[in-house]
Amino acid sequence: MKKYTVTGQKDTRSGFGEGLLEAGRKNPNVVALCADLIGSLKMDAFVKEFPERFFQTGIAEANMIGIAAGLTIGGKIPFTGTFANFSTGRVYDQIRQSVAYSNKNVKICASHAGLTLGEDGATHQILEDIGLMKGLPNMTVINTCDFNQTKAATIAIADHEGPVYLRFGRPKVPVFIPEDQKFIIGKALLLNEGKDVTIFATGHLVWKAIEAGEILAEKGIDAEIITSIPLNLWMFSPY
């Protein structure tokens, strides 16, 4: 079992915040929007450095998605920020029509995804978001596993042409992906070679898969561990 070193405990949403700032510094067309959750989305640094490129919509996510779509028509690269449930379920039709089907270059960045959200409870713990976004045409879905990967992914999607759903979480989780590792959209990571069983994992569960691989190795079971990529269901279509 390949040895992975934990270099820290950081929340993946902070990786998004740092990545957004760097993307903004690299490309003047990167703009950001938020629906009253700047702090939670770690967008403060971007807002401070690029106030004229930031749009606060207040608690109005449908409007936020529509404005983002419109911004792309002027050549901007908008990153929207709110919780994952509000980023998807709440505004599914807005994403479907104004972003996905219209193929607008909007990056929907969603924090506090999944059960790891914890205490806020079920109304906020969305699990269906990956499935919702996967079914939309033109939509690339990314669910990152640690701080470093989230930061790298945020920077990478600014250069990708087309709508993206980037999903990350609230709690501090182990940092184990190398800091300088570039994120390649659609490329799975082979984290451990093995011949007895294959474990596919995504997001915060990737580290759990590595921990499971270590336990299995102790028991003499050789686990292959691969990060799974949420594949767009349209990738097999003729379009």
Place this chain on the structure above:
Amino acid sequence: MFFLSNGHLSAVWYSVLARSGYFDVKELATFRKLNTRLQGHPATAEGLPGIRIASGSLGQGLSVAIGAALAKKLNGDKSIIYSLHGDGELEEGQNWEAAMFAAAKKVDTIIATVDYNGKQIDGPVDEVMSLGNLKAKWEAFGWLVLEMNGNNIADILSVMTKAKEMTGKEKPIVILMKTEMGFGVDFMMGTHKWHGNAPNDEQTEKALAQLEETLGDY
């Protein structure tokens, strides 16, 4: 730049685009047919020139128009963004999210127009879901409101010119365009039955014969 928010007006929109030279007028005959570029509601997926965003599911266009206006501002472009909306469409909440935003953030390069015909699918708007005092609503949301007779070209030109002069003054502008469905065709005016109902060849011929200007090139 123009955004059609009430995408079900696609037939009119496509006609205008074709006759403005965006694509061949002959292509209008493919409307709503299999393999057409002219879908029942406008879409960008077919690459039809002149369509910037899909519409059809209502209430989304004003947000998009605002986004386009914000981008223009960042690009130092002062040109005006126009949008068209249905009156029934204003029952969708997202419109009001957008309206609040435009006024609060002083998006003053937008001229939104409401096709104020008082009708929606299930009947008169006043009976289905009354909008109340629409002028007062927009004013309360911080917009400048103009009124226009949508069935009179001279009035349209005059009010649109006035609206353009009012842009850039820190308030977004909306025009309540009073129209009557089927205006000018005696069997189509004053009745609800033609909302979403296409005339057959005989009825089409009769209708076109009643209008001063018909184009008749199909």
